[in-house]
Amino acid sequence: MRRTFRPVLLAPGLSPASVLLLCLCLSLSSGAARAATTALPFRVGPPAAWVKPLPIPPDSGPASAGEEETSVSRLLLEEQMRVSGHSQEHYLHAARKVLAPQGIDRVTDIQIHFDPTYQKLTIHGIWRLREGRREDLFQPAEARVIQQEPELQNRLYNGTLSVVPFLRDVRVGDTLELAYTIEGANPVFGGRFSDVVSVGQPFPVGHFAYRLLWPEGRGRTLFIRDFAAPGLTRSEAMLGDEREILLERRHVPAVRSEDKVPGWQPVYPWIQLSEYKDWNDVARWASALFQVPARSKALEQEIRRLGREPKPEARFLAALRFVQDEVRYLGIEMGPNSHQPHPPDEVLQRRFGDCKDKSLLLVALLRGLGIDSQPALVNTGLTQLLDGWRPTANAFDHAIVHATVAGRELWVDPTSTLERGGLDSYEPPPYGRALIVAPGTTALSTIPAPTLKEPSVFVDETYVATDRDGPATLEVVTTRTGESANSMRRLLAGTPVSELSRFYVNYYAKKDAKISVAKPLTVDDDTAKNVLVMHEHYRIEDFWSSDGRRDFSAHTFHEYLTEPSYSHRAFPLEVEHPVFARHRITLKSGEPLHAGKDHDVVDGPAFHFEADTRADGKTLVLDYRYQSLADAVPPERIAEYVKAVRATEDHRGYYVQLAGRGARRLAPSPSAGEAGTFLLGVMGVCLALWFVIAQGGPVELWRKGRAWGRRRAFARKFDADHQGDSAWAAIPITGSQELLSTLGRLRCACGASGEAPRDSLRHEAVVLGERHLTLVQWQCPTCARARRAYFEDKGSRAA
Structure with a gap:
């Protein structure tokens, strides 16, 4: 390219040196401008010749009948x-x-x-x-x-x-x-x-x-x-x-x-x-990435330390807990490291890594300890859907470890911290399918689903109210085992016990405004058996209402027994599984209670529920059990599921009415205009007498009526859905799109529901232990009431 030089005209009084300085400044300025333009990490230009852009179609209205776009x-x-x-x-x-x-x-x-x-x-x-x-x-x-x-x-x-x-x-x-x-x-x-x-x-x-x-x-x-x-x-x-x-x-x-x-x-x-032609093709690709290199001095030293344990089971647990708890979770996934793990020696020196890094480090340690193990790729959300996929390396978003210890096959997640207990009670992670990273792998492996033979959560509430006019005491003992104990242990690791106690007392204060902490909350953690027990002690003023009534609620099951927002569905309804929970309420009263015993069972498409009621003397015991049976309800059985959930409402609580103190209730007198209905009244009395006899007599009917009334009163008073009201009852979602659609369904106290303007939404990240929540605050478009809801993203987890 030829350059054309043009003469420079000197302004009056401008020396050649000044002109030279001015030219230098202009040159530097233009160079800086060009550098700023070229510094952009993208370019602007037309598409390549192979691209054939389509024309924009005319706006012909909604895509199908019944649909319309609003914005x-x-x-x-x-x-x-x-x-x-x-x-x-x-x-x-x-x-x-x-x-x-x-x-x-x-x-x-x-x-x-x-x-x-x-x-x-x-x-x-x-x-x-x-x-x-x-x-x-x-x-x-x-x-x-x-x-x-x-x-x-x-x-x-x-x-x-x-x-x-x-x-x-x-x-x-x-x-x-x-x-x-x-x-x-x-x-x-x-x-x-x-x-x-x-x-x-x-x-x-x-x-x-x-x-x-x-x-x-x-x-x-x-x-x-x-x-x-x-x-x-x-x-x-x-x-x-x-x-x-x-x-x-x-x-x-x-x-x-x-x-x-x-x-x-x-x-x-x-x-x-x-x-990819088959899963072996994918496994060979992954095997090249998850190579265990020669052991470094630091890795060899760690293997010798872990090898001091005498039995293979103990060595395995020592290595697993070292990687889970002492190598923190942090992923640097630039470029190829989106799928390729960093070398185990590097991860060991850094003491951090993501799921791939921690899995390869654990495999390196286990193999050094003489334990057969391999990395495994999983998808945290798709599980059994992978059975219908074409083989591909993009099917997975997480890495775990498969190991054989003393003849026992184990699947472990190196990113799950603070897991305790022995191998006999170990629960496999709920990922359903896995691809073992080994050159000889030809198919996906099935990860066995966890099974719960006993309740993993047992809430035991004991109320002592011996004086009708005096304060009552409440002792709550919550026993957690298995993964439930692990989850609470993680929460306690990031949340002070005092903060947890503050939340619990405020939870009970929704019902009893005059409740106070009698003793500080304590935690007993048996890590050998993986049993975590929490003790709460409260004092409650005005325990009985003015007419001597008290309601009791099996609130543990609120999060499991809720109706879906959409009952006419095209897709299955997810049910948390496996869940086995028990809630027992004991009342020790100072006045005699009506004796009785009931056992009720409700079986739904995805759960089994039992309620036992026993009253004897001055003691009432309400014992409830809930167990999930499946992880989803098919669309054609949603109506059956909703009916079963509603059936449990009559059994998930009770009310007690103490004997009155001389109060009388006056009934209005019949008017003269009612004489014309005398014949119908006689027929009604006859039908009522027949019904009483069919139910086993007036005493049995009275007992059943009182039990039903107590339970129904509970259902009306306590069974409102409070999901989203607090961080502890966050609404599970799988992405921002579901968050917005869920907001549109949340009903305000004024009765209105609908999508709030996006510019009125305020988002705030909330970290609660290892849970990452989103608090959304907005104003109701109808009544301008301030509203808020907590959400927890349960979507895919990155590898």
Whole structure:
């Protein structure tokens, strides 16, 4: 390129030295500007020649009858992928129309994520379509590049960058169009390709398309599996030496979300593409990553220390608890380390690592101790759904360890801290399926489901109220075993006992405002047997109501026996499983109680419930048991499940009425106008007499009526669903989309329910021990009442 030099005209009084200094400053300034422009970690330009962008379809209304969009209409969602050698190019093109002011925030909230260690981002443009004019709004200099680290709260760092553009002048009626390409593939997969294409969304889409250019005839085979994608068309053509695969779906209806859908149940229709021919192909790929290197001096020293235990079981537990409790969970997952663990020696020196790092370290220690073990890959949410998947390395999000100790097969999670007890009572993690990382593995292995033969949670409440007008005492003994004890131990490790006590006393204060702590809460932890016992002591003023009545509640089961938000469902209802809980309430009264004994059983599609009531002299015992039988209820049995839950309401509590003190109740006299109903009254009396005789006589009927009334009064007073009111009763969700849909169903005290404006939502992260919650606060759109709800994300866990 030729450079043209132009003469410089000196201003009057400006010396040549000053001119030289000015030129130098201008040169440095322009150089700095060029450096600032080139410093951006992305480029701006047109798409590659292989890309064939689709036109934006006209807004033809809702995708199907009965659907309507309130704020945004998704006109186009298009993806194009090209696979060439070890390289991959991913083109995305989307268009959304703003229908209401609330939709402006949604269409302008754009974040483009990429990994700079192996990906290159090219932004083609962000266009505004208004009244037939198409204008590019994207200003690279105004965009911000942030390292957001979306999994920071889970102590995972992956180095992903996010480009956040700031767009000006977007109004109702505008269509916003976005297009960009990400080039590059994670080298950890060695050029192998796999992808998951969602062909359904929680919102309607006018035109969906997925186009793949595949290198045909180069020794590479692509496997495609369709998972319930109605209305999807597939066409193929050859473009030179590439095979073009086109998947399209028009007028795509929204997939409406439901609450508590099991992770193994696909909700959105999707297509899976994979280059892996079988699970052995995946196992050999993983085996190359999880290589146990030669032992370092530090690793050898740790093996000698752990080897002092005389028996294999003791050595195994010592190694497991060392990795679980003394190597903290923290993942640096940049580039290939998204799937490849760091060397065990490095993890040992750092004393931190993620699930992959900790699993490989544990395997290295166990093998050094002479214990056969291998890493294993699992999916924390999909479990048995993996049985229907095409083999792929992308099927897993977590790593654990499989070991054989003294002839016993064990599955252990090195990231689960503070597990105690012996191997006889050890519960396998609830992941269902696993791929053992070994070159000879040919299929997924089944992880046996945990079984509970005895209650793992036993809440024993004893009330002593010997004086009707004096204070009563309450002693609560909560015994936890197995995983329930482990969970409480983790909570106590991050939460002071005083804070836990404050929560418990405030929980009981919802019913008894004049309750106080009589003795500090104490914890007895038998780590050898993995039995954790908590003791609470309270003093309650005004225990009896003014008319001598008291209600009792088996509140332990509130979280298990709740009705779903959606009873007319398309998907199964998730049930927490396995659960075996017991709640016993004992009342020691100073006045005689009516003697009696009842045993009630309710069997639902996914649970078994029992209630025993025994009253003798001045002592009343209410004994309840709940046991889950399955992890889900199929849609066709939801009505049966709801009926069973409601049936337990009459048995999950009781009320006691002490003898009165001379009070009389006056009944109104019949009016003259009632004489005409005399004959009907006589017939009613006859029917009533027949019913009394059929029930075993007046005494038995009176006893049954009192028992039913006591239970029903409990159900009306105590069985309101308080889920979300506190951090301890957080609403489980599987992602931000479910959080927003759940908010729309929460009913305010004024009776209104509905989606709150997003700009009124305030989110706050809450850490409670090892639980990471989200507190959402907002105002009711109807009555402006301040509202709040706690949520806990139970979604997939990163490896």
